[in-house]
Amino acid sequence: MFVDECVIKVQAGDGGRGAVSFRREKYEPWGGPNGGDGGRGGDVVLLGDDDTNNLIDYKYKPHWNAKPGEHGQGADRYGKEGESCVLRLPLGTVVIDEETGKPVAELIEDGERIVLCKGGNGGWGNIHFKTATNRAPKRANAGQPGESGKFRLVLKSIADIGLVGVPNAGKYALTARITKARPKTAAYPFTTLHPQIGVIEYPETFDRLLLADVPGLIEGASENRGLGHRFLRHIERCTLLMFLIDMAGTDDRDPREDYETLVNELKLYDKSLLKKPRVVVANKMDVEASAENLKKFKRRHKVDIIEISCLTGDGIDDLTQALRKRVIKHGGKTRLIKKTA
Numbered sequence: 001m002f003v004d005e006c007v008i009k010v011q012a013g014d015g016g017r018g019a020v021s022f023r024r025e026k027y028e029p030w031g032g033p034n035g036g037d038g039g040r041g042g043d044v045v046l047l048g049d050d051d052t053n054n055l056i057d058y059k060y061k062p063h064w065n066a067k068p069g070e071h072g073q074g075a076d077r078y079g080k081e082g083e084s085c086v087l088r089l090p091l092g093t094v095v096i097d098e099e100t101g102k103p104v105a106e107l108i109e110d111g112e113r114i115v116l117c118k119g120g121n122g123g124w125g126n127i128h129f130k131t132a133t134n135r136a137p138k139r140a141n142a143g144q145p146g147e148s149g150k151f152r153l154v155l156k157s158i159a160d161i162g163l164v165g166v167p168n169a170g171k172y173a174l175t176a177r178i179t180k181a182r183p184k185t186a187a188y189p190f191t192t193l194h195p196q197i198g199v200i201e202y203p204e205t206f207d208r209l210l211l212a213d214v215p216g217l218i219e220g221a222s223e224n225r226g227l228g229h230r231f232l233r234h235i236e237r238c239t240l241l242m243f244l245i246d247m248a249g250t251d252d253r254d255p256r257e258d259y260e261t262l263v264n265e266l267k268l269y270d271k272s273l274l275k276k277p278r279v280v281v282a283n284k285m286d287v288e289a290s291a292e293n294l295k296k297f298k299r300r301h302k303v304d305i306i307e308i309s310c311l312t313g314d315g316i317d318d319l320t321q322a323l324r325k326r327v328i329k330h331g332g333k334t335r336l337i338k339k340t341a
Contacts, residue, residue, distance in 0.1 A: 002056070003055045003058075008063070013042040013082035016041075018038050018071075018126065018143075019035035020138055032130060034074055037128075038071050038072045038122030039080045040082065044066050044147075045113055046116050048112035048113075058153060069120070072122070093155050094153075098152055099149070120145050161211045161238055161240045162240070163214060165258075165262070166258045166261065168250060173310040175213045195215060202320075208337050212238060239276070240326050245280055245281065246283055247284055255293050259297070279323075281305075283308055
């Protein structure tokens with residue numbers, strides 16, 4: 001199950017209270033104060049994790065608490081700092097304060113750490129309150145409470161390539177062909193309601209690209225029909241957009257109109273998406289009608305086209321190499337293939 005939006009409640013740890021204590025030794029029965037400070041409460045920390053691509057852990061466990069600091073003790077013993085609560089989140093996660101509706105954090109880099117809620121400071125022990133006129137203070141501070149809040153997590157995937165297409169264009173078959181993702185396939189629209197994040201690996205260069213396969217777009221997606229906004233936001237940060245077109249015209253569709261529908265929905269959602277580099281992938285070229293449809297398509301649309309067949313595998317290798325070259329050409333960066341034990 002893929003979850004790209006959820007609400008969590010977090011609580012940083014309270015600071016430990018300071019201690020009231022006095023030194024009592026055999027030859028010094030009226031020693032001075034020696035109450036230690038309380039420990040600082042743990043923080044709630046966000047950690048960007050390139051190996052995580054889902055918010056499912058936070059949907060089913062919405063409450064997260066850091067540990068409180070330990071209380072101070074006598075003999076100048078200070079309380080230990082509370083353990084922080086670290087939330088590993090996918091890159092591209094935007095954190096929104098539910099109370100104000102404003103974004104407060106965004107994770108972009110692998111290993112990036114952001115303190116969402118700070119733990120409370122520990123209270124001072126009575127050792128800090130000794131003065132010339134008060135040699136035996138019986139005062140200590142309570143620890144400060146940790147910060148808390150209710151936040152909405154919204155995932156906008158950081159992928160190198162955004163794959164878009166109308167339902168039944170063959171996107172899931174293509175994703176299965178060129179990545180390690182294995183999406184469910186069927187002969188009906190909206191096989192899945194969730195974006196897929198696939199990895200295209202290049203063993204010869206020891207690097208990889210991430211592909212965001214957005215579920216089939218329909219007319220009106222920009223107005224949030226068919227969960228359009230939740231789909232479209234996953235391609236906002238992609239370096240390259242890949243339009244997969246069913247060139248066979250299955251179900252009496254016109255490939256030219258399908259392409260125009262996709263472009264129009266992206267424009268209505270966010271005009272800046274049209275400034276992104278794009279490539280059109282003509283699928284089902286093994287079907288007899290595809291050749292004539294491709295000629296008509298080229299006459300109307302002057303775009304970069306790569307011909308493939310997901311059924312036979314023709315053109316797939318050329319496509320993966322072309323994608324890598326285009327991502328690098330347009331300023332994107334490949335990622336190193338991570339070794340597994």
